[in-house]
Amino acid sequence: MPMIHVEMFAGRTEEQKRDLVRELTDTFVRTAGGTPESVQIVLTDVDKGNWASAGTLFSDKSKG
Amino acid sequence: MPMIHVEMFAGRTEEQKRDLVRELTDTFVRTAGGTPESVQIVLTDVDKGNWASAGTLFSDKSKG
Amino acid sequence: MPMIHVEMFAGRTEEQKRDLVRELTDTFVRTAGGTPESVQIVLTDVDKGNWASAGTLFSDKSKG
Amino acid sequence: MPMIHVEMFAGRTEEQKRDLVRELTDTFVRTAGGTPESVQIVLTDVDKGNWASAGTLFSDKSKG
Amino acid sequence: MPMIHVEMFAGRTEEQKRDLVRELTDTFVRTAGGTPESVQIVLTDVDKGNWASAGTLFSDKSKG
Amino acid sequence: MPMIHVEMFAGRTEEQKRDLVRELTDTFVRTAGGTPESVQIVLTDVDKGNWASAGTLFSDKSKG
Numbered sequence: 312m313p314m315i316h317v318e319m320f321a322g323r324t325e326e327q328k329r330d331l332v333r334e335l336t337d338t339f340v341r342t343a344g345g346t347p348e349s350v351q352i353v354l355t356d357v358d359k360g361n362w363a364s365a366g367t368l369f370s371d372k373s374k375g
Numbered sequence: 376m377p378m379i380h381v382e383m384f385a386g387r388t389e390e391q392k393r394d395l396v397r398e399l400t401d402t403f404v405r406t407a408g409g410t411p412e413s414v415q416i417v418l419t420d421v422d423k424g425n426w427a428s429a430g431t432l433f434s435d436k437s438k439g
Numbered sequence: 440m441p442m443i444h445v446e447m448f449a450g451r452t453e454e455q456k457r458d459l460v461r462e463l464t465d466t467f468v469r470t471a472g473g474t475p476e477s478v479q480i481v482l483t484d485v486d487k488g489n490w491a492s493a494g495t496l497f498s499d500k501s502k503g
Numbered sequence: 504m505p506m507i508h509v510e511m512f513a514g515r516t517e518e519q520k521r522d523l524v525r526e527l528t529d530t531f532v533r534t535a536g537g538t539p540e541s542v543q544i545v546l547t548d549v550d551k552g553n554w555a556s557a558g559t560l561f562s563d564k565s566k567g
Numbered sequence: 568m569p570m571i572h573v574e575m576f577a578g579r580t581e582e583q584k585r586d587l588v589r590e591l592t593d594t595f596v597r598t599a600g601g602t603p604e605s606v607q608i609v610l611t612d613v614d615k616g617n618w619a620s621a622g623t624l625f626s627d628k629s630k631g
Numbered sequence: 632m633p634m635i636h637v638e639m640f641a642g643r644t645e646e647q648k649r650d651l652v653r654e655l656t657d658t659f660v661r662t663a664g665g666t667p668e669s670v671q672i673v674l675t676d677v678d679k680g681n682w683a684s685a686g687t688l689f690s691d692k693s694k695g
Contacts (some may be wrong), residue, residue: 352428
């Protein structure tokens, strides 16, 4: 039943995502309980032009 | 004022989405009250490569 | 696999919530496909002091 | 530490997004406290075919 | 139609929230367009025991 | 910069949450890259009366 939403910069490979969801699921079950079958994970790839910290888009920071 | 967010696999047709939002709105008002005008719905199409259960991406399951 | 998040004002009864989730699930399956077992719904009760439209908290509107 | 998520119709320019995140950050710090460095903002561009109010997709309203 | 979700530490006063939503709404309209009436904001008060950065709950950091 | 949101049933202990956020952070960095400092996690405790699958609230299932 746990739902895990991960927002991260776009650009991870399929292999990284495969490892990420497998290990996040293992980690959840090991530390918080429940069964792997109950864990749902949704990944969101966010462009640097849609993410800001300190009032500046990351697309502008990387130009810096 | 209710906000409904629906995350689902990409691939629904425009017609399915049209029916879905009309009927979700009707359902909300009939069971929980309020007016149709106040109901906002945002649909998110999620790729199978960004959704996992039981530690496995759905893009990998469908290869199985 | 669909995940439905509903944000609404606090105050619905257990009976209203029971009807809401049953009928939202039926509606999703009927219009967008999939199985009832795959539909997860999370309800969030939001206080009027934490919800605003037009720049005004609903807790202040109702005082109006 | 505040996280601000903004869902809005797709179509804003890079310049509008740059102004939006800078000023939302300033606004948060001025009214609620904290430091600009701690404020994270994620923008989500939503297509009119994925957003509904009053049971109707905005892509259908604009055809009206 | 824009929806703004703000997650922040619990503890802001009603007055701070009132100012925050009024000014966030003004800021959105001034920089991204639209009308104040269309802007919905939901505030979420998060306890320090439910928020972490760098792998540490803020409730533990403040014990430091 | 990654933001991880975890929705789970209420009832985890402080110790479980402490382990969960530490290990989720490690897992993210090890599989997807980035630095631990950039990882933010928000936990949401959801009551069984606000979570449903297959059209039934978990508060009703556990009565079954």
